[in-house]
Amino acid sequence: MTQAQVDAACGEATSLGKRAIVHAQGPEGARAAVLAGCTSVEHGYRLTDEVLDLMAQHGTYYDPNFGLLLHNYIENKEKFLGIGNFNEEGFEYMQKGIPIGIDTFKRAMNRKIKMVFGTDVGAGGLGRNFEEFIYRIRDGGQPPMEAIISATSRAAESIRMQDKIGTLAPVWKPTSCVWIPRSRSCRNDCFHRWLTAVPDPIDELLKVSSEASCSDVGTENLLILRFIAR
Ligand SMILES: [Zn+2]
Secondary structure (H helix, E strand, O other), X not given: OOHHHHHHHHHHHHHOOOOOEEEEOOHHHHHHHHHOOOOEEEEOOOOOHHHHHHHHHHOOEEEOOOOHHHHHHHHOHHHHOOOOOOOHHHHHHHXXXXXXXXXXXXXXXXXXXXXXXXXXXXXXXXOOOOHHHHHHHHHOOOOHHHHHXXXXXXXXXXOOOOOOOXXXXXXXXXXXXXXXXXXXXXXXXXXXXXXXXXXXXXXXXXXXXXXXXXXXXXXXXXXXXXXXXX
């Protein structure tokens, strides 16, 4: 797409009070999106310093899903091979993309670009979305609290819902939560158990570590709650 076309798309969204989210892997698409005033860039594996600087200047949100997406394809290679353009060359390209994505992520962190949390993951990765935290912290060197903020308050801000979700507050109630257990055995069970709102969130929060129905939920695990105003 030309700059004029991206300007038209994002400009129309802005004039209607909407956000515009752009999936761009390389610097050309991301640059056009940033200059057009789009809200956020997804992927962005191969962004140059110039584009990252532009994003910092424009306050563009960045969802650098560099971990689970590629690792999931590679882990499930046998299941994807032969479908569409999933071939040996494609998998080689993805493998080579992993260190490039990590490098871009680190350069974005250095510029304090407003990062949100996402995976863009498809078949094989759904229900494991929290593993992106592991890639970010272990491979990308992101401080754990920064990773949590990117998935909660900053994510809420990026969709203009910061007054309703994404922050712990006594008048708010939890709508869902995600456990990140060291052992992966109970992740889905724990997640679904909390999908329904509880009557007293603060009491529930205090009880969280003791009332676990799974044996490996405890202080070693990380809990992420999504909240919404009552
Ligand atoms: Zn995408």
